[in-house]
Amino acid sequence: MKRLIRIVLFVFCVIVISSCKANTNFYSGITYEDIAGPSAPDNAEFVREFKGHGDSWAAVNIVYKKKNDNEFIGKWYVKYIGKEASPTGEISYNYSAGDDKGSGAMTFIQPPDAGIYYMGQLPSRISLPNDDSVIDLQLVWDNAKKSELLKLM
Structure with missing residues (x-):
């Protein structure tokens, strides 16, 4: 009987733990590697x-350095x-x-594949943000009825 209880508890724990890991890769499809x-x-x-990421959006700002120059380029992707x-x-x-502050907007007639939106390129920067920098990004959609603030690190 004890063995049966242990097996049932083990199976229950495996189910609970595996369900917690679902949808944890918010950035799939929008990282530099992708x-x-x-x-x-x-x-x-x-x-x-x-x-x-937040409840509705995940965002990635990919930063490039212009070769033979000290200017940087940032490309925005949101999912x-x-x-x-x-x-x-x-x-x-x-x-x-x-x-560094800015804003922009894009209009989408239909949703892009896999819910991944390219939001454009930031202007060149004089200097690169530090590794511990935080970018506050506010997204607004649904005719300005919905918004979400993300902290990118």
């Missing part, structure tokens, strides 16, 4: 990426991870990384 190559800017080399259908229409963003 999109390197054709999306890399000409004359640029990879430096680092900043990642963050819809919410429970509703992937949004269409205008998706806008505001970001802040220390003194």
Whole structure:
């Protein structure tokens, strides 16, 4: 009887633990490894990426350095991870990384494949944020009815 109880408890624990690991790779499809190559800017080399996620969105800012130059380029990718259908229409963003601030918007007639949205390229930077820098990114969608603030590190 004790053996049967142990087996049942073991199976229960395995089920609970495996269900906790579901959907933990929020960044699948939007990391540098996923999109390197054709999306890399000409004359640029990879430096680092900043990642963050909330309830509805995961975001990655991939930073490149222009070769033979001290300027940096940041490309924004966001992935819809919410429970509703992937949004269409205008998706806008505001970001802040220390003194560097900006905003932008893209309009999507239909949801992109796998819910991955390319939000554009940031202007060149004079200096690279430190490894411990935090980028605050606010996404706004659904005719400005919904928004979410993400911290990318």
